[in-house]
Amino acid sequence: MSDTHRIFPQSDFQVQELPTDGKLFFPDRKQAEMEFKNGRKELAEFQRRLYAEGKQKLLIVFQAMDAGGKDGTIRKVFSGVNPQGVVVNSFKVPSKEELAHDFLWRIHKKAPSKGMIGVFNRSHYEDVLVVRVHDIVPESVWRPRYEQINQFEKLLHDTGTRVLKFFLHISKDEQKERFQDRLDVPEKNWKFSVDDLRKRTYWDDYMSAYQEMMEQCSTEYAPWYAIPANQKWYRNWAIMNVILSTLREMDPQYPPPEDDIEGIVVE
């Protein structure tokens, strides 16, 4: 069930045909919300074990079109987890110093350490998305990045990091509604920028970039999941399932004490 939306290597798909509507997969919203709520408790317990064990690492990447729900997903899925064991990094337009290095330099610095869950709100994939669509660098620069990313993620995987990548897939109509909502609700105004409308006119180019990103970089060791994200409750439920099923495989355990504690009595 957790593999429903996984993009397997060499699989044949068209991103424009991938579902954005979660109701097709799980019609019962109430049930999904209840399972999600229980999932949060399970996630909190897994995080405690992962942190206590202090060996394995988990990296979770979120990418989406504007208003695709990255912030909301992170808030919903990870509120309830001890923030001591979760580090969220939002990657914005790179600074001068970051641009003076290779595109993975700032990313590598933020890879999670032992026992931690790292969450990326945007990521190195921006360097084959926005950068590609708006010709910020020539193709001779961005095309080799797919392979560079795969090698980088293989390094992370081979050195103890599980990598999960979620593309939150909304329809163009859904984006329209969410933008309009940001315009209409005063408390959401601050999230809106006119530049979002400009980017919206490049929708098809972005879809091509997402297509190739997932074709090239959904590997055995760092899979992409294309999550139908028009319904937030389904999106949250589906993502929680993938994360929990991964953590069940990782199976973190409370470690034995550092010292021999047999027979110690505290005075």
Place this chain on the structure above:
Amino acid sequence: MSDTHRIFPQSDFQVQELPTDGKLFFPDRKQAEMEFKNGRKELAEFQRRLYAEGKQKLLIVFQAMDAGGKDGTIRKVFSGVNPQGVVVNSFKVPSKEELAHDFLWRIHKKAPSKGMIGVFNRSHYEDVLVVRVHDIVPESVWRPRYEQINQFEKLLHDTGTRVLKFFLHISKDEQKERFQDRLDVPEKNWKFSVDDLRKRTYWDDYMSAYQEMMEQCSTEYAPWYAIPANQKWYRNWAIMNVILSTLREMDPQYPPPEDDIEGIVVE
């Protein structure tokens, strides 16, 4: 009410006489737990505004004896808040690189940025606590640190960071019980180290160090609170009250949109 445990500058106190028992201040556990639960919701909403506003910063420092409850406090108070807006830093024994710089270098790097809540699990205060008690550096080095810390925290304050510092104050008997619990409960064994028992024999020296730390560094702009911490429910409630009352003063607001959005219709 949120000032009950505040250490005011020049106030006369003996740390050994400060209460460790919260029941003296709030006898009704059920009521405290209910208020705490509501407080978490209020905190989550304040965090959203603080993040959206993107101007002010809040730094919260926790210090305590071993088993004093730093980890548990952070988990209880901040679970429920969007981890995208909260960064927890645990300061352990400094690395070689950190020791090659001044003691505030690694701390300054982790100061919260605009819109963020920064939480320090241990802090620069270790450099006038463990370092002082175990003679890791001579007095001629650690004594000037009180003033250096005050100047550093004044910089943070004057540049837009509210600073709150909590000493979780447990009794020596309570520490004994908690250590014994770590020895007796298999899932807690990993938290125990024999070195904790060695440090316990320096209890009085630590109390002298906490005493002077609060005398020297509880300022108008970065106050210390000595929280009775034998009862976890009281500790959590009292800390939540101080944080919420500070956030009420900070009064973060959703900002206006960046652009003129009057009359925009999304196509």
